[in-house]
Structures are given as structure tokens and as C-alpha cells.
Amino acid sequence: FRREAKAKNLFMxxxxxxxxxxxxxxxxxxxxIRKNPAYYVFVNMVxxxxxxxxxxxGGASGFNLFTCDGQTIFERxxxxxxxxxxxxxxxxxxxxxxxxxKELKPVENWLGYGSRGDFAAGAVxxxxxxxxxxxFDKVNDSVVENPARREENxxxxxxxxxxxYFFFGDLFLALGAGIENLAPEYDGNIFTTVEQTxxxxxxxxxxxxxxxxxxxxxxxxxxxxxATSGKIAHKSEKRxxxxxxxxxANRGVEENEVELFxxxxxxxxxxxxxxxxxxxxCDGKVPERLPEILSNTVKVQAARLGNTVxxxxxxxxxxxxxxxxxVTVSAPCALAAKFREGKVELAVADGRMNxxxxxxxxxxxxxxxxxxxxxxxxxxxxxxxxx
Numbered sequence: 113f114r115r116e117a118k119a120k121n122l123f124m125x126x127x128x129x130x131x132x133x134x135x136x137x138x139x140x141x142x143x144x145i146r147k148n149p150a151y152y153v154f155v156n157m158v159x160x161x162x163x164x165x166x167x168x169x170g171g172a173s174g175f176n177l178f179t180c181d182g183q184t185i186f187e188r189x190x191x192x193x194x195x196x197x198x199x200x201x202x203x204x205x206x207x208x209x210x211x212x213x214k215e216l217k218p219v220e221n222w223l224g225y226g227s228r229g230d231f232a233a234g235a236v237x238x239x240x241x242x243x244x245x246x247x248f249d250k251v252n253d254s255v256v257e258n259p260a261r262r263e264e265n266x267x268x269x270x271x272x273x274x275x276x277y278f279f280f281g282d283l284f285l286a287l288g289a290g291i292e293n294l295a296p297e298y299d300g301n302i303f304t305t306v307e308q309t310x311x312x313x314x315x316x317x318x319x320x321x322x323x324x325x326x327x328x329x330x331x332x333x334x335x336x337x338x339a340t341s342g343k344i345a346h347k348s349e350k351r352x353x354x355x356x357x358x359x360x361a362n363r364g365v366e367e368n369e370v371e372l373f374x375x376x377x378x379x380x381x382x383x384x385x386x387x388x389x390x391x392x393x394c395d396g397k398v399p400e401r402l403p404e405i406l407s408n409t410v411k412v413q414a415a416r417l418g419n420t421v422x423x424x425x426x427x428x429x430x431x432x433x434x435x436x437x438x439v440t441v442s443a444p445c446a447l448a449a450k451f452r453e454g455k456v457e458l459a460v461a462d463g464r465m466n467x468x469x470x471x472x473x474x475x476x477x478x479x480x481x482x483x484x485x486x487x488x489x490x491x492x493x494x495x496x497x498x499x
Contacts, residue, residue, distance in 0.1 A: 135242045135279065137234030137446075139461065139492035144234050144244040144277055151330070151394050153284065154185040155207065155277050157246040159232035161465060163253045164224020170360045174218030177225055177268055181208040181248060182275045184286065186307065186392060188330045196310045198353030199370045204305040209248065209273050209291060209379075212300040217264045223253035225268075231426055233446035233463035235494045243448050245276035245413055245424030245463075270295035271302065273386075276413035276424045278403065282395040283417070285403055290410035291341070291379055291386030302383050304342070306333055306375040306390050311348045315373060318398050323391070325398045328373040332393040335377060339389035339405055346375035407432055419451045426463070437477020445472050446494075458483055461494040471495070 113132070116122045124132055135146040142157040158164060158180035165176040184207025185193045193206075203210045229247025236242040249272040255261045263269070272292050278285040286306075293302050312329035319325070323334040326346050335344045351372060355365040379386045387408055393399050403417040411430035414423035421434050425441045432439040436451050444463040449456055460472050460483040467487070472495070474481045483495040 135236050135240040137236055137242065137244055137461070137494070139234070139465075139494075142232040142246060144242060146240070146242070146279060150188070152185070152187045152190065153394065154183075155244060156180050156183045157232050157244065157275070158226045158248075159246055160226065160228055160230050161232070162226060164226045166224050167219045167221045169218035169220060172361065173359050174220070175202055175216060175358055176221075177216065177219070177265060178202060178205050178208050178210055180224065180226060181205070181210065181250065182246070183207050184277070186309070186329075186331050186394070192310045192312075192329065196308065196370065196372055198355040198358070198367075199351040199372055200308055203268075204303060204308050204374065204376060206305050206307045206309065207286065209271065209275070209288060209302060209304045211267060211271060211293065211298060212303055213265070213267045214299070216268070219264045221252070221254050223257060226251055226253045231444055231463040233424070233444075233461040233492070235422075235446045235448040235459035235461045237420070237448045237450055237457065237459050239450070240279065241281070241420050241422065241448060241450070242279040243277065243422035243424060243446050245274065245426075245446060247426065248273045248275050267295075267298045267300065270298075274410050274413060274424075274426060278415050278422045280403055280415075280417040280420060280422075282393065283399050283403070284392040284394060285415055286388070286390050286392075287339075287405065287408045287413045287415070288386070288388040289408045289413060291388070292384050293382060296382045301381045302379040302386070304377040304379065304388050306335065306377070306392075307331075308372060308374045308376075311371040311373040315346075315348055320398050321402050323402075325393075326375060327396065330396040332396060332398055333375050334391045334393075334398075335375070336389040336391070336402075336405075339387060339408060340377055341383065341386040342377040342379040342388070344375075344377055346373070348373050406434060421447075421449045421451070423447045424463070437479075438475075440475045442473040443469055447474065449474075449476070455499060456481070457496070457498045459494045459496050460485075462492060465492040467491060
């Protein structure tokens with residue numbers, strides 16, 4: 113991958129069927145990705161260590177304003193999201209928490225929009241269960257580099273949230289905590305969008321576990337009402353594409369009508385300490401049981417299903433109660449733990465890429481485990497322990 117990436121020409125010929133596969137946290141990009149023969153999931157996070165996606169109105173796109181804000185893509189065929197983009201509401205990219213601005217101005221921004229947050233991390237267990245999270249505190253990275261730069265779309269800024277993601281088998285859970293509109297003087301409510309993609313099928317609705325589940329394209333979506341602050345909604349509608357508006361390079365592109373499926377949470381305009389919890393069942397079935405949400409705060413976001421506990425510790429002083437004992441950590445981190453017959457398997461990643469941090473101590477039920485951390489060019493990659 114490194115050799116091909118340097119040449120900016122990926123062939124992947126040395127992997128089965130010529131494809132990369134599995135669940136990975138890309139620590140240098142703040143991304144969590146799962147790819148298998150059945151589906152593809154991509155979570156695009158950001159921190160103050162990484163830049164956002166560049167925009168160029170005269171070229172590919174002048175509106176990459178929200179793509180690194182936790183955008184979460186679910187695909188079964190491949191390309192559904194890109195085909196939907198022409199008709200999408202840009203302030204409702206899946207997985208993002210954004211102010212619903214009426215008008216957006218195209219930009220030329222080579223550093224993109226990122227986050228002031230210093231935390232982003234992810235950890236993956238050998239069975240592909242995974243956890244990741246970041247602090248979303250939206251900022252224009254070009255303005256950070258050059259404070260004299262004019263901000264073209266000030267209404268999209270001044271938002272924060274802690275956003276975490278969990279895989280338990282084929283069941284995906286997303287948690288949001290501490291959602292705050294830091295500029296309620298701007299018009300527009302704050303939405304967290306669960307999905308906005310091509311409509312596929314009849315979108316049947318099933319009620320189970322106190323959740324209204326909606327199917328689209330072989331994925332089943334559900335928002336947990338008691339863990340969510342805001343109004344939950346979903347709909348399907350036909351829209352005309354607007355490719356020509358996204359870039360000057362699209363001036364000759366033919367527009368057409370497409371039908372999109374959307375699901376979202378409306379947190380209101382003056383949200384403070386808002387939250388959400390939603391699930392996506394990637395195998396297309398309503399889950400028989402749901403993960404237990406152990407914590408959803410700005411200090412710890414954590415969940416458990418069976419013998420797997422996954423957590424994002426933003427604050428190392430916070431503890432976490434689990435059926436396997438109280439869990440504490442010596443530094444902010446992402447943690448995935450599998451418990452079997454009195455033994456534990458741990459995957460731990462430093463959330464701040466601290467060059468001076470050599471290990472993280474995880475204490476479970478009074479027993480301490482020291483997890484050695486990679487350094488050098490692998491700084492930020494997870495360390496593991498199995499005892």
C-alpha cells in the first residue's frame with residue numbers, strides 16, 4: 113500500500129481478489145473503514161492533526177465543507193453515495209451534525225475544514241469488532257493558517273460534539289454527546305443526519321426494542337429515542353441533481369431526477385449538551401438484541417454487547433462501570449476489550465498521539481494491564497494485550 117500510495121496509483125493486486133478488506137482504523141487520517149464482500153462503511157473523522165478535504169470551485173468541487181465532520185457512508189453496490197451527491201442537501205451529509213444553512217457559497221480552500229479537537233482514535237479487535245471517536249469542534253484550517261483570510265461561510269462554524277462509533281459484528285452504533293450550537297444567533301436548526309443516499313426498495317418500517325427501524329439498500333436504520341435529544345424523522349423524495357452548481361467543471365453535465373432516502377435528528381436551534389444514539393444493521397436484519405450504552409458523555413462514550421466492551425475515553429480521570437468490573441485508563445484513548453473465560457484481550461490507541469507516551473495502563477476490576485504503544489512513524493496505531 114505504501115509503495116503504491118507514493119505513486120498515487122493503487123492496484124491492490126497482491127491481496128485476495130485484488131482488494132483490500134477487513135476493518136481498519138487509519139490513524140494518520142482519523143478514518144474508520146470496514147470493507148467486506150457484502151458492504152462498505154467509511155467514517156471520516158478529523159482532528160487538529162489532520163486537515164480537511166480541499167475545495168476548488170473551478171475543478172472538482174467548491175463545496176467540500178462538511179466531508180470530514182464525521183461523514184459516514186454505507187454502501188452495498190459501491191458508488192451509491194457519489195451518485196446521490198448531486199441531489200443531496202450538503203448540510204445533511206450522513207453522519208454529520210450541522211447547522212441547516214439556507215445558502216452556501218463555493219470556496220477555494222486547499223486545507224479544508226477540520227476540528228480544533230485534539231482527540232481522534234480507533235481500535236480494532238481480531239474478530240473485527242471496532243471502536244473510534246473524535247472531538248468535533250469545527251474550524252476552517254485555512255483561517256487557522258492565515259487569520260487574515262475571509263471566511264466565506266461563517267454560518268457553518270461554531271459547532272461542537274463528541275462523536276463515537278462502534279462495530280459489534282455487523283451492527284453499527286453511533287453516539288453523540290455534548291452537542292452544542294455555539295452561535296444560536298445564526299438561523300437554522302442543528303441536524304444530525306443518519307443517512308442521505310439513493311432510495312433502494314420500499315423502505316419498510318418495523319418497530320422493535322422501542323425503535324422504529326427503516327430499511328434501505330439492505331441496511332436497517334434505527335434511532336434510539338430515549339438516548340436522543342431531538343425529533344427523529346425520515347422520508348423519501350425525488351430531487352433534481354445540481355451537479356453544475358457544485359463545480360464550474362460540471363457546466364456541461366446533464367442533470368436528472370433521482371430519488372433519495374433520508375433519516376435525521378433535529379436537535380433544534382439552541383441545542384446545548386445534546387445527544388444521539390442510532391444503529392445501522394449492516395446485514396439487513398433488525399437486531400435481536402441491542403448493545404447496552406454504558407456511557408454517553410463528553411468524558412466517556414462506551415457500549416457493550418455480550419462479552420465485548422468498547423469505549424472512547426476523552427478524559428482519563430473518568431471511570432467506566434461494566435459487568436466485568438470498573439474500567440479506568442491512564443491516558444485518553446480508544447479501547448476495545450473482549451472477555452472470555454476469565455481472560456481479556458485489549459486493543460488500545462492513544463487519542464492524542466502523544467510522542468512522550470510509551471504505554472497506557474488499563475485497569476479492569478482492580479487488575480492492571482500495561483499496553484505498549486507504537487512510536488515513530490506508527491505513532492497513533494493501537495497496541496494490544498491478550499492475557
